[in-house]
Amino acid sequence: MTATLRIVGVAALGLLVWQAVVTLAALPRFILPGPSLVFSTLWSSRALIAEHAAVTAIEVLVGLGLGAVLGFLSAILLAASPVARSFLRPMLVFSQAVPVFALAPILTLWLGYGLWSKVAMALLIIYFPVTSAFFDALMRTPQGWLELARVKNATPGRLLWRIRVPAALPGFGSGLRLAAVYAPIGAIIGEWVGASRGLGYLMLLANGRAKIDLMFAALIVLAVLTLLLHAAVDALCRRLWDA
Amino acid sequence: MNAAPALHLSGRATIGGAPIFGPLSLTARAGKWTCLLGPSGVGKSTLLRLLGGLGDEVVFEGKVAADDGAPLDGRVAMMAQGDLLMPWLDAISNVTLGARLRGQPPQHDRARAVLERVGLAGHLAKRPHALSGGQRQRVALARTLVEDRPVVLLDEPFSALDARSRALMQDLAAELLAGRTVLHVTHDAAEAARLGHDVLLMTRRGITSIPPPQAPAPRRFDAPETLAFQARLLRLLMEAE
Numbered sequence: 113m114t115a116t117l118r119i120v121g122v123a124a125l126g127l128l129v130w131q132a133v134v135t136l137a138a139l140p141r142f143i144l145p146g147p148s149l150v151f152s153t154l155w156s157s158r159a160l161i162a163e164h165a166a167v168t169a170i171e172v173l174v175g176l177g178l179g180a181v182l183g184f185l186s187a188i189l190l191a192a193s194p195v196a197r198s199f200l201r202p203m204l205v206f207s208q209a210v211p212v213f214a215l216a217p218i219l220t221l222w223l224g225y226g227l228w229s230k231v232a233m234a235l236l237i238i239y240f241p242v243t244s245a246f247f248d249a250l251m252r253t254p255q256g257w258l259e260l261a262r263v264k265n266a267t268p269g270r271l272l273w274r275i276r277v278p279a280a281l282p283g284f285g286s287g288l289r290l291a292a293v294y295a296p297i298g299a300i301i302g303e304w305v306g307a308s309r310g311l312g313y314l315m316l317l318a319n320g321r322a323k324i325d326l327m328f329a330a331l332i333v334l335a336v337l338t339l340l341l342h343a344a345v346d347a348l349c350r351r352l353w354d355a
Numbered sequence: 356m357n358a359a360p361a362l363h364l365s366g367r368a369t370i371g372g373a374p375i376f377g378p379l380s381l382t383a384r385a386g387k388w389t390c391l392l393g394p395s396g397v398g399k400s401t402l403l404r405l406l407g408g409l410g411d412e413v414v415f416e417g418k419v420a421a422d423d424g425a426p427l428d429g430r431v432a433m434m435a436q437g438d439l440l441m442p443w444l445d446a447i448s449n450v451t452l453g454a455r456l457r458g459q460p461p462q463h464d465r466a467r468a469v470l471e472r473v474g475l476a477g478h479l480a481k482r483p484h485a486l487s488g489g490q491r492q493r494v495a496l497a498r499t500l501v502e503d504r505p506v507v508l509l510d511e512p513f514s515a516l517d518a519r520s521r522a523l524m525q526d527l528a529a530e531l532l533a534g535r536t537v538l539h540v541t542h543d544a545a546e547a548a549r550l551g552h553d554v555l556l557m558t559r560r561g562i563t564s565i566p567p568p569q570a571p572a573p574r575r576f577d578a579p580e581t582l583a584f585q586a587r588l589l590r591l592l593m594e595a596e
Contacts, residue, residue, distance in 0.1 A: 256439045259409050263433045264502070266456035274456055278443050353443075 145325040154329035160314070165333050167309040171227060171299040172341065175234025176291055182235065183242030183287060187280075190243070191250035192272055204243065212236050212298070216305040225306050234298030238291035245290065249283020250276050285349035292345040296338045357430070358423070359505035359536040361385040366417010368401055368410075375401050375413065379561040383553070385422065388529065388537040388572060390551035392544065392588060394595060397557050399540040403508050406538065407433050421506070432504040434512040438491040440483040440498075446470060447479045450498045462501070469497045473527060489520035493527070500531055507532055509539040513546065522576060525549055529573040544588035548581050549574050554588065558595040565591065 127147045133139070134146035141149060154161065186204075189196050216233055223229040253276045261271045303312025311334045318326035361384050367377030376398030383389040393399050404410040405419055408428055421427050440449045450470060451461035470479055473493040483491050492512060499507060512528075513521045529550055541547055547554050550572050554565045565588065568580040575581060 254439075256435055256437055257441070259404075259407075260433070260435075260439050261456055262409060263407050263431060264453035264456050265429055266453075267458060270456050270458060274452070275441065278441065 142322040142324055145328060149325050150328040150332070153323075153325040154332065157326060157329060161311075161330055161333055164309055164311050164314040164330070165337060168230075168296070168299055168303065168311040168334070169337060171230040171302070171310065172234055172295045172337075174227070175231045175298060176238065176288075176295045176341075178231065179235045179238040179242055179291055179295065180288060183239055183246060183291075184284060186239075186243045187246035187250055187284075188272070188277065190247050191276065192268075204240065207236075208240050213301055216301050219302065220306040225308060229305075230299045230302035230307065230310070233302035234295040237294045237298035237301075241290040241294065242284070242287035245287030246280060246284040249280035249286075252283075253279050281353045282349075285353055288345050288349060289342060292342040293338060296334060296341070300334065357505050359386045359534065360421035360423040360425070360430075362406060362419075362421060362427075362506065362536060362538060364402065364406060364417070364419045366415055366419075368398060368405065368413050368415045368417075370401075370413055376557070377417070377561075379557070381555065381562050383536055383538045385536055386534050387552040388532070388539060388550055389553040389555060390539045390541055390547035391555050391557055391562075392541055392547045392592070393557035394592060395542060397559060399542075399557055400510055402557075403433075403510050403538065403540050406506075407431050407508050427506065430504050431506045431508060432499045432502060433508045434495055434499045434510070436511040436514055438483070438488075438495040440491055440494055442483050445480045445482050446475060446486070446494045446497075449483070449494055450501050452498065453502055466497070466501055469501045470494070472500075472531060473497045487520075489516055489524065492516060492520075492524060496524070496528060496531065505535055507535050507537045509537060509541075511541055511543075514541070514543065521546075526573050544585045544592060545576065547588055548585035549576055556588070556591055556595070 131146045131148065134144055145153075186200075190200060190204075191197075212233065215236065216229075219229045219232050219236075223232055257275050257279065258271070261275055266274075299310070300312035300315075303310040304316055307313040311330050315327050315330045315334075318324070318330065361382060363380075363382050365378070365380035367379070368375040381391070381402065391399050391402070401410060401413055405413060405415055406427065408431065419427070421430070441452065444452065447463065447466050447470060448461075450466040451463065454461040467479060470476065473496050475490060475493055475497070478486060478490060483494070486494065492515075495512070509528075513524050516524060525546065539547075539550060548567065551567050552572055554567050556563050556565050568574060568578075568584050570578065570580060
């Protein structure tokens, strides 16, 4: 409760400072609109923003879902097989050395202007944090459990499935929480590079037409959606694994 | 349960060139409870792990064997200081974990019976976080018993419990593990004085057997001869540098 109050307080203070700067410096609305204008634009353009937000939300959710599944399976493969580890781990790190931003145009070329180039972008961004968080957790099974399993003559596959994976699920949860914040970034990058719908597209369009109030309104909606997604993933992970 | 064999271990152990113990020689009599007492860092746990087929990091030069000549693998159960229960499984699933790790059908009836014997009949569906430290260690004891293995290795399993729970667990374990070959590593002289049919003192110089009182184990913790023996063990521990 106090945490909520604190967040509300900080947000209110931020808005106050924002409005004060705009009023005192007499900034024109195409440079920096005040929060009151942004919120009135948000309300008057709610149908437009909602339509584009729905597109982005679907891209993010599909990307997050696919990234979670792919990351889960990759981490298990890496943990189960030393051979896979020696081949794939350097590639995994290398894939992070390539700036995903640079790949966006080529993904648009390959996958088109629609949903899938954005999903691919979101997936590329979250794949590494999910895989690496889960993999690290899989490799850190408490020594005592491993030895217990060995004395009980466990087979490697059953040890993995019955002890190492369940023990590592909280680590998978950490990866998912990160992914919930990163996935929208991926979708927006994809929309910037080439799209005809979505919040990223709307922001770029508004910016180009000097409708900075609309751009900020879309940005706020994006931020709120990201926070909601993070909170939902966090609640889900807590319910599943931390209880 | 198959007949419990005696255990023999002789040799020396090093980890990365640093000596851990030995050369020394240890015998745990068949079907008896042997306490291995010694100061910390003398290699008691390493020795126990070697008997359990663990300790890949240890270089061991010597021999580990059961006196019936059959391999120990698959005949050993182990119990450690921590309960090592899986927090995502309830008590009965923790007890049947071994069978599921080997791909055998879990024997729920037997697990239930064993949990009842350790006094947890009303707690079968509880997860570890809902149990007290003493109850968790009793689930661990049930997990050790359920597979009915003739050799049981105990690595300070009661040392994290409060005095009352510890005494109760000692009685329970002595009753339920009777007839098995038990090797019990402990640094608690009182525990060794109560439980050991044989008490071995392990120091840097090797292992010596200290004959315990005549009274059958588990001995009364307040009997004069138990207390005198405990004092003697403590004195030997203090002299052992």
